[in-house]
Amino acid sequence: MVKRELKVNLRGFLIWTGTMLVTLLLIYLVYPSIVSDGKGNKVNEMLEAFPPDLLKAFNMDLAGLDTAYGWLKSEGFTFLYLIIGIYSCLLGSNIVLKEESEKTIEYLAALPITRRRVVLDKVLVSVIYIVSMVAILGIFNVAALNISEQPDNKQLLLLSLTPLFPGIVLFALGLFISTFTHKTKKMLGISIGLVFAMYILGVISEMGEQVKALRYLSVFTLADSRGVITNTELKPACVIVSLILFAGLIILSLVRYQKKELV
Numbered sequence: 099m100v101k102r103e104l105k106v107n108l109r110g111f112l113i114w115t116g117t118m119l120v121t122l123l124l125i126y127l128v129y130p131s132i133v134s135d136g137k138g139n140k141v142n143e144m145l146e147a148f149p150p151d152l153l154k155a156f157n158m159d160l161a162g163l164d165t166a167y168g169w170l171k172s173e174g175f176t177f178l179y180l181i182i183g184i185y186s187c188l189l190g191s192n193i194v195l196k197e198e199s200e201k202t203i204e205y206l207a208a209l210p211i212t213r214r215r216v217v218l219d220k221v222l223v224s225v226i227y228i229v230s231m232v233a234i235l236g237i238f239n240v241a242a243l244n245i246s247e248q249p250d251n252k253q254l255l256l257l258s259l260t261p262l263f264p265g266i267v268l269f270a271l272g273l274f275i276s277t278f279t280h281k282t283k284k285m286l287g288i289s290i291g292l293v294f295a296m297y298i299l300g301v302i303s304e305m306g307e308q309v310k311a312l313r314y315l316s317v318f319t320l321a322d323s324r325g326v327i328t329n330t331e332l333k334p335a336c337v338i339v340s341l342i343l344f345a346g347l348i349i350l351s352l353v354r355y356q357k358k359e360l361v
Contacts, residue, residue, distance in 0.1 A: 190272030270347035
């Protein structure tokens with residue numbers, strides 16, 4: 099079952115990861131010319147005109163845009179969180195549900211395996227692919243930045259791990275929601291909308307004390323990139339909460355799937 103799922107989902111993993119690698123490569127190749135001849139300092143000066151809360155929401159108060167590493171710590175990881183989040187949520191919402199839409203659920207039902215085993219094997223494969231994507235992109239960023247400049251490698255490695263925490267929670271959330279429907283097309287819109295809604299809530303929560311409570315409605319808070327940039331360490335609480343949410347949603351998904359009428 100695991101080998102089958104690895105093969106079936108390999109194409110999507112390669113497309114998503116390959117697209118990200120090409121995009122990052124193009125940015126790293128072009129960025130030196132963008133910030134050359136003092137242009138990077140002018141960009142930083144221009145940013146000073148923006149409201150402090152807006153800069154804080156994108157880590158631009160902690161990192162300038164005059165280097166590629168500064169871009170990665172601000173806009174770059176925003177991009178990574180969104181893409182990895184969307185991939186993870188789509189993977190969770192479709193990896194079990196597609197068996198119903200493609201009518202292969204009858205084949206699985208004929209095998210001497212339980213529904214629980216089907217779901218757990220698919221979860222294992224999904225986690226492998228999400229972890230692999232985070233690892234590949236992290237290694238690429240470390241290698242590319244060490245060629246062009248001298249980043250703080252410990253900080254960069256820890257930052258590279260941060261997309262994993264919202265990623266696995268979004269995967270589990272997508273899986274759980276998918277147990278309430280039989281249509282993969284419906285889950286496409288729900289998954290993408292869910293990721294963007296949570297990201298926007300996370301951004302808004304950084305724009306003042308009055309809206310700070312919104313951070314508890316966004317899984318992207320679990321990434322805590324600001325904490326890594328300022329202290330060069332991962333908050334144990336974020337890691338623990340991520341694992342608890344992941345495990346809890348997987349258990350709920352198993353319970354729901356056991357009772358679901360398959361078509």
